[in-house]
Ligand SMILES: [Fe+2]
């Protein structure tokens with residue numbers, strides 16, 4: 311057999327083909343639909359990007375609560391880290407970020423963490439805004455993130471170790487975020503001590519589990 | 530407090546252990562249908578559980594629900610008999626068909642609303 315005729319691997323991807331990815335076909339072989347997963351990942355990082363934006367606004371409106379601002383800042387920057395960790399994975403799975411940010415936000419898998427006040431046109435009515443209301447929004451946003459990344463963990467467990475690893479790293483931080491906001495809201499709203507069990511990050515938005523600097527320098 | 534009987538048809542092609550089955554459970558009028566189903570051991574698809582992402586979408590075959598806790602729900606959804614069980618409480622006995630996410634995305638795309646319009 312001439313060298314040119316020799317196949318260099320098995321499976322459904324022709325040698326030299328750049329139309330298909332073994333990295334996707336390996337998932338399909340294991341019963342995970344890579345296109346479906348990829349679309350779910352786009353929705354999930356849409357939610358991370360959305361919270362990064364909306365937490366910027368929420369944190370600004372925690373005026374006078376420097377401790378809450380700092381913790382919201384950690385959660386905000388870590389959500390950006392989550393977006394950045396998974397964005398390259400979308401491309402590995404043959405997808406791309408939506409060309410239009412409006413589309414991206416429309417498909418985000420969690421609600422936008424808007425200021426909890428009535429809006430008169432573009433201008434929020436800040437007279438009814440307080441830290442308690444903001445902490446409730448933050449808490450529910452973290453809860454949505456926990457559900458989303460738990461779903462991705464379920465989908466990928468035992469089939470796609472790469473996405474599973476990313477999702478489980480993110481989930482670790484989302485669970486911590488929920489604990490922070492439970493602690494803060496318990497005291498702010500109910501005067502109750504309900505410890506998160508954590509102390510502040512080493513540096514703002516440290517993302518100890520998920521920052522892609524530690525696992526993927528190229529991203 | 531009232532309790533209603535909720536019949537859930539789980540289609541054959543649904544990614545759920547109960548696929549192909551029809552299950553019946555009691556749901557209080559203060560309870561969300563999805564949470565009641567999961568509590569009863571019927572694991573149906575869902576994601577945000579805040580009435581936003583539409584992953585849990587179902588078709589309302591009979592009965593009335595209160596969907597006011599959903600974060601993003603349109604009148605046109607109700608007109609198309611599509612509900613979000615994660616944030617729907619029963620107002621009567623119900624019969625629903627679970628796992629209608631694809632149908633919901635098609636419907637939202639048709640009325641030019643998210644998330645369907647960005648995903649179709
Ligand atoms: Fe996040």
Ligand SMILES: [Fe+2]
Pocket residue numbers: 385389452455483484487
């Ligand atoms: Fe978070």
